[in-house]
Amino acid sequence: MNVSNKIGVLLVNQGTPDSPSVPHVRKYLREFLMDERVIDLPFLKRWPLVNLLIAPFRAPKSAKLYQQVWTNEGSPLKVYGYRSAQLLQDSLGKDYVVKLAMRYQNPSVAQALAELKKAGVTELVIVPLYPQYASATTGSVYQKFMELLQDWPVVPPLRLVPQFWEHPQFVQAFAKIGRKHLQQQNYDHVVFTYHGLPERQLHKDEPFKSCTEANCQHTLHAGNQNCYRAQCYATSRAIALQLGIAEENYTVCFQSRLGKEPWLQPYTEDVVQQLAARGIKNVLAFAPSFVADCLETTIEVGVEYKELFEEHGGEHWQLAESLNDDATWISCLHALVQPHPSTADALKAA
Ligand SMILES: C=CC1=C(C)c2cc3[nH]c(cc4nc(cc5[nH]c(cc1n2)c(C)c5CCC(=O)O)C(CCC(=O)O)=C4C)c(C)c3C=C
Numbered sequence: 001m002n003v004s005n006k007i008g009v010l011l012v013n014q015g016t017p018d019s020p021s022v023p024h025v026r027k028y029l030r031e032f033l034m035d036e037r038v039i040d041l042p043f044l045k046r047w048p049l050v051n052l053l054i055a056p057f058r059a060p061k062s063a064k065l066y067q068q069v070w071t072n073e074g075s076p077l078k079v080y081g082y083r084s085a086q087l088l089q090d091s092l093g094k095d096y097v098v099k100l101a102m103r104y105q106n107p108s109v110a111q112a113l114a115e116l117k118k119a120g121v122t123e124l125v126i127v128p129l130y131p132q133y134a135s136a137t138t139g140s141v142y143q144k145f146m147e148l149l150q151d152w153p154v155v156p157p158l159r160l161v162p163q164f165w166e167h168p169q170f171v172q173a174f175a176k177i178g179r180k181h182l183q184q185q186n187y188d189h190v191v192f193t194y195h196g197l198p199e200r201q202l203h204k205d206e207p208f209k210s211c212t213e214a215n216c217q218h219t220l221h222a223g224n225q226n227c228y229r230a231q232c233y234a235t236s237r238a239i240a241l242q243l244g245i246a247e248e249n250y251t252v253c254f255q256s257r258l259g260k261e262p263w264l265q266p267y268t269e270d271v272v273q274q275l276a277a278r279g280i281k282n283v284l285a286f287a288p289s290f291v292a293d294c295l296e297t298t299i300e301v302g303v304e305y306k307e308l309f310e311e312h313g314g315e316h317w318q319l320a321e322s323l324n325d326d327a328t329w330i331s332c333l334h335a336l337v338q339p340h341p342s343t344a345d346a347l348k349a350a
């Protein structure tokens with residue numbers, strides 16, 4: 001019998017509002033922040049915090065920022081997501097069906113999975129688009145899938161792609177973008193700024209109780225290999241090594257803090273001011289926890305930190321653009337989906 005296998009590939013990113021209007025941004029924030037892995041408080045504390053405090057007050061401010069990044073095609077995160085999905089589809093060929101999903105809002109994970117089911121896929125590969133593991137991101141995507149697959153009478157062979165910060169093509173893709181900037185201009189310093197997390201979230205999975213800033217900053221070992229902070233430092237080391245940037249010429253920091261409790265430190269806003277105070281004039285900033293430009297890169301890093309740097313005496317602050325639809329990044333995605341010949345290829349060869 002001739003069995004034709006089709007492999008469904010789902011690229012999943014964080015999500016973005018359907019439009020930059022206040023009601024759509026509020027709806028997005030509510031869904032996002034009510035995820036227990038994002039705000040890891042009991043429901044009775046999380047619900048009023050999100051629905052009565054954060055979403056109503058943050059939505060109008062965030063909507064104004066979303067209006068600044070919005071393009072004719074929509075939110076950049078989604079536009080680059082669709083482009084990457086199409087390029088990956090072209091690269092993988094007809095034995096694969098590639099879809100994009102957003103963990104929050106649209107296209108929803110449920111909708112994308114239903115489309116893959118309709119397309120008759122017999123295997124699934126889930127690719128959370130987060131280079132470093134965090135419970136709030138990769139963990140949440142995995143959980144969502146496991147919930148949705150509960151309704152499938154036949155659960156197909158499934159592969160959950162893990163964090164990929166050390167994948168050679170991921171590192172090369174960022175290094176290539178950095179090299180282009182370093183050839184155009186002299187920089188005194190490089191900043192690697194990562195999306196932050198509440199510090200407390202790191203200590204939920206520490207079998208060896210070894211997660212400390214000093215420890216995670218320098219080593220990645222069995223005890224902290226799943227630690228987001230340790231992976232962020234390791235990502236920076238890998239990119240810096242490719243670019244020949246010495247340790248004293250770069251700084252790792254964490255952005256986007258929400259609320260009053262301690263998040264991962266050093267905070268990017270403090271680092272920006274300290275660098276300017278040290279007389280650093282030209283900075284190249286990478287944001288390698290994102291694979292596509294979005295509000296958090298274009299506005300927060302590219303506009304807000306730039307203004308802060310200049311206010312404190314800095315002269316030139318440049319955001320290195322994200323991977324977006326870069327060819328090396330698409331080959332990284334291809335390798336993540338197909339690390340070795342697929343079942344379909346093996347069947348064809350037999
Ligand atoms: C408790 C709050 C938050 C945690 C924890 C968090 C983790 C986290 N987020 C990303 C990637 C993205 N975040 C984006 C937007 C965004 N993030 C938060 C809050 C937390 N994130 C908010 C409130 C928002 C909305 C924007 C705003 O109001 O500031 C986005 C999407 C940006 C877009 O253009 O739509 C991404 C992507 C990571 C990688 C991460 C933990 C590692």
Ligand SMILES: [Fe+2]
Pocket residue numbers: 195256
């Ligand atoms: Fe976020």
Ligand SMILES: [Fe+2]
Pocket residue numbers: 202210211212216224227228229230
């Ligand atoms: Fe750690």
